[in-house]
Amino acid sequence: xxxxxxxxxxxxxxxxxxxxxxxxxxxxxxxxxxxxxxxxxxxxxxxxxxxxxxxxxxxxxxxxxxxxxxxxxxxxxxxxxxxxxxxxxxxxxxxxxxxxxxxxxxxxxxxxxxxxxxxxxxxxxxxxxxxxxxxxxxxxxxxxxxxxxxxxxxxxxxxxxxxxxxxxxxxxxxxxxxxxxxxxxxxxxxxxxxxxxxxxxxxxxxxxxxxxxxxxxxxxxxxxxxxxxxxxxxxxxxxxxxxxxxxxxxxxxxxxxxxxxxxxxxxxxxxxxxxxxxxxxxxxxxxxxxxxxxxxxxxxxxxxxxxxxxxxxxxxxxxxxxxxxxxxxxxxxxxxxxxxxxxxxxxxxxxxxxxxxxx
Ligand code: SAH
Numbered sequence: 001x002x003x004x005x006x007x008x009x010x011x012x013x014x015x016x017x018x019x020x021x022x023x024x025x026x027x028x029x030x031x032x033x034x035x036x037x038x039x040x041x042x043x044x045x046x047x048x049x050x051x052x053x054x055x056x057x058x059x060x061x062x063x064x065x066x067x068x069x070x071x072x073x074x075x076x077x078x079x080x081x082x083x084x085x086x087x088x089x090x091x092x093x094x095x096x097x098x099x100x101x102x103x104x105x106x107x108x109x110x111x112x113x114x115x116x117x118x119x120x121x122x123x124x125x126x127x128x129x130x131x132x133x134x135x136x137x138x139x140x141x142x143x144x145x146x147x148x149x150x151x152x153x154x155x156x157x158x159x160x161x162x163x164x165x166x167x168x169x170x171x172x173x174x175x176x177x178x179x180x181x182x183x184x185x186x187x188x189x190x191x192x193x194x195x196x197x198x199x200x201x202x203x204x205x206x207x208x209x210x211x212x213x214x215x216x217x218x219x220x221x222x223x224x225x226x227x228x229x230x231x232x233x234x235x236x237x238x239x240x241x242x243x244x245x246x247x248x249x250x251x252x253x254x255x256x257x258x259x260x261x262x263x264x265x266x267x268x269x270x271x272x273x274x275x276x277x278x279x280x281x282x283x284x285x286x287x288x289x290x291x292x293x294x295x296x297x298x299x300x301x302x303x304x305x306x307x308x309x310x311x312x313x314x315x316x317x318x319x320x321x322x323x324x325x326x327x328x329x330x331x332x333x334x335x336x337x338x339x340x341x342x343x344x345x346x347x348x349x350x351x352x353x354x355x356x357x358x359x
Contacts, residue, residue: 057347068114209252
């Protein structure tokens with residue numbers, strides 16, 4: 001028997017925005033009691049509904065290049081994997097994905113890719129301008145890895161609104177176990193701070209159950225999120241990819257991922273929190289469970305069907321064969337089935353909903 005009063009008290013404390021000690025936060029992370037898990041999720045749902053009601057925001061994900069100069073040990077499209085058929089979409093293809101997405105009701109596009117040197121600042125700026133010219137009522141999110149502050153600034157000035165760069169882990173030693181020497185924890189953190197300074201809505205996040213991850217690492221991740229106060233947090237389970245050195249490592253679990261979604265919702269009540277594709281990959285109901293745990297964003301794939309099977313960060317990725325229209329239909333039905341509603345809106349963070357973002 002667990003001490004219900006103690007554990008539920010911790011959730012109440014989180015909901016009331018009172019800080020927990022490390023000891024208490026560790027207890028919230030690790031308590032295996034089913035009733036406690038349900039209590040935590042209910043609290044997270046209440047907080048999300050207070051700020052965002054039943055609305056779920058859509059982001060159209062365009063995976064526009066799988067070329068990458070990096071070699072992150074966990075990632076299927078790392079540079080050192082010779083078995084990837086590389087592709088990059090042309091400007092015309094990207095613009096046409098956006099047009100198609102717009103007609104389907106998307107008001108945010110996410111350009112995600114490997115760190116592909118082909119996409120210089122000049123090329124990115126021209127692309128961003130065109131997307132924003134064609135769709136001035138849409139938000140544009142970039143997720144193209146580490147760049148210099150000047151580069152981030154140019155892309156922001158061209159019209160990009162948001163930037164996703166997961167911190168991956170807030171522990172330097174753990175970061176070094178997941179990445180080659182060419183990538184540094186300090187530079188990743190620097191990038192995140194630069195992005196915030198410039199004025200982007202910034203997203204960070206970590207994989208859940210990544211190799212060698214401990215509860216202490218997760219605790220550090222949560223402390224980092226509390227301190228950095230990102231507008232968005234992307235978390236999903238680690239899933240092994242067969243062409244990486246982590247191929248035999250176990251995947252992260254649905255239970256821990258949704259537990260973290262709920263805790264993050266309580267720590268950052270207004271955060272934009274996606275129920276990710278990786279969560280849908282390890283459990284057919286993963287994204288629904290994510291929404292019921294406090295997530296308020298879903299990111300259906302808008303990439304052309306013929307390249308989807310080539311953007312494989314991990315094994316068994318879902319939705320690699322579907323058309324965009326089918327993805328949005330399926331996602332809308334899934335969201336409605338659990339009592340929420342997909343909306344046609346930019347879905348900005350509440351701190352960014354004024355004229356500020358009307359560029
Ligand atoms: N190049 C960009 C986009 C990376 S892909 C960048 O570096 O930001 C987006 C995210 O996918 C990564 O940040 C990582 O957290 C996640 N990812 C990569 N490999 C994964 C794997 N094997 N399992 C689960 N998530 C993975």
